[in-house]
Amino acid sequence: MHGAHDRPVYLNLLQIRLPVAGVLSILHRITGLLMFLATPLIIYLLDLSLGSAAGYAQAGELLHGGLGTIALFGLLWSLLHHLFAGVRYLLLDVHIGVDKPYYRYSAWVVLIAAPLVAAVVAGVLL
Numbered sequence: 632m633h634g635a636h637d638r639p640v641y642l643n644l645l646q647i648r649l650p651v652a653g654v655l656s657i658l659h660r661i662t663g664l665l666m667f668l669a670t671p672l673i674i675y676l677l678d679l680s681l682g683s684a685a686g687y688a689q690a691g692e693l694l695h696g697g698l699g700t701i702a703l704f705g706l707l708w709s710l711l712h713h714l715f716a717g718v719r720y721l722l723l724d725v726h727i728g729v730d731k732p733y734y735r736y737s738a739w740v741v742l743i744a745a746p747l748v749a750a751v752v753a754g755v756l757l
């Protein structure tokens with residue numbers, strides 16, 4: 632049956648206030664895609680670093696300073712966000728943490744912990 636409520640709805644994505652779990656979900660997809668796209672670059676750097684001592688030094692230099700540091704931090708953050716959010720989803724799948732306050736708390740924990748841990752790891756690596 633068709634009625635007025637079946638009409639297409641105009642959604643202005645900029646006006647939708649997404650709950651924190653929604654932000655987390657979008658970031659999970661973006662970080663997964665980002666890591667997938669970065670895989671050839673990572674393999675190239677690994678190959679370069681294993682080829683010779685000079686290659687190893689060159690790979691190290693590429694990751695130090697400027698764009699290299701930004702890329703390294705971005706990828707570290709991506710991996711950690713995707714890992715933490717992924718573990719959260721797997722726990723939700725087995726009904727752990729599905730109730731409302733915890734559902735939101737765990738989303739905030741993932742959102743905040745990922746860049747913090749990425750900064751610590753980047754600090755140790757660089």
Ligand code: HEM
Binds near residue numbers: 670
């Ligand atoms: C580090 C451990 C990882 C965990 C625990 C993990 C976990 C997950 C989970 C649970 C999902 C499904 C999410 C859903 O139900 O919608 C997922 C999706 C995905 N993962 Fe991972 N993942 C990991 C690493 C990676 C890596 C290293 C990559 C890429 C190189 C990756 C790429 C993706 C992509 C592209 C998707 C699909 C995203 C989407 O459909 O929105 N994951 N991951």
